[in-house]
Amino acid sequence: MAERSITLRHLQERLAFAALLVLVTFVSGVLGYHVIGGDQHTWMDATYMTANVLTTAGFREAIDVSESNSGMLFTVVLLIFGAGTVVYATSIITAFVVEGDLTQGFRRHRMRRAIRDMKGHHIVCGAGATGHAVLRELVKTERSVVAVELDGQRVKALEQEMPELPVVQGDFTDDQVLLEAGIARASGIVICTAQDKDSLVTTITARQLNPSVRIIARAANERSLARLRQAGADGVVSPALIGGMRMASELVRPSVVSFLDMMLRDTHRNLRIEEVPVPAQSAFAGRSVGELDPHVRANCLLLAVRTSPSEYSYNPPDSTIIAPGMVLIVMGDPEGMRSLARLLAEGTPALGVAVVS
DSSP states (O other), rough: TTTTTHHHHHHHHHHHHHHHHHHHHHHHHHHHHHHHGGGGGOOHHHHHHHHHHHHHHHOOOSSSOOTOOHHHHHHHHHHHHHHHHHHHHHHHHHHHHSSSHHHHHHHHHHHHHHHHHHHHEEEEEEOOOOHHHHHHHHTTTTOOOOEEEEOOOOHHHHHHHHHTSEEEEEOOOSHHHHHHHTTTGEEEEEEESSSSHHHHHHHHHHHHHHHOEEEEESSSSSHHHHHHHHHHOOEEHHHHHHHHHHHHHHHOOHHHHHHHHHHHHOTOOEEEEEEEEEOTOOOTTSSSSHOOOHHHHEEEEEEEEEEETTTTEEEEEEEEEOEEEEOEEEEEOOHHHHHHHHEEEEEEETTTTOOOO
């Protein structure tokens, strides 16, 4: 699959080579027949004769070569070589159309253009079981995301399941591949690989290419947790640790786990617990949570507010004052999150905003 998944540049090179062969053959035929025909025949006669031979149409001979041994020999050579060239060019075009390489080439070109226009997006490195789950969640919650995967079979599976998802096929430990995925403009990157050394290399590379990007890395070995943080990862996830916590929760708090599972699987509303930051110039800065009323104005349930990186206020009272830089932890659907973000950035307490139903 990796060999068949050619880039548009390779596609253009192969098609250009076939077109060049056809052009050289045609020009050679025109020049040859013009010499054979002499002054009594025009360039149009030579062109017509060449087209007649290469297409094996069998129409009348504009230049009679039956009395010329050199003319007949030239015609035989042109017929053999020219017919082979045309068949070769036709086979390349047919192969691209039948096998899908042409479509894939243009699709990848369109995806690369889409990635170049992205800003503040997320990059998911690795499309295995973990990466696939991350991609589904980001797509489901309407995030802008790019996948990076080397294995051709996984790329094909992504293209079939999520045809609009931009995918870069390559080794994500390579800085050029990360640049192609738009790491310099990305807001976050998730590294989903079972190899801790690949996570470490990618973390260091991503941090060098974009010092402000948020990096979440997977650690297969608990001993790598500290190393990945030292390398620049903002968050490190251990599947073994998370799996153990999930099993313990299933044991002692099954109703809570069931509620969260139902919330994540709800395909109608896509309810999630999200964070909405309060911008510096928010119209609600200095106002109370009760005046904001996110439940009525944006159909979001306020669960907590983060006043500093290590301080949270759970179930904040209506008298809590909203301050720039504060982060609201709310539960709602993607549309409600966007409405709340717009409200904080653009809404005015005096005039109010439309209520989201």
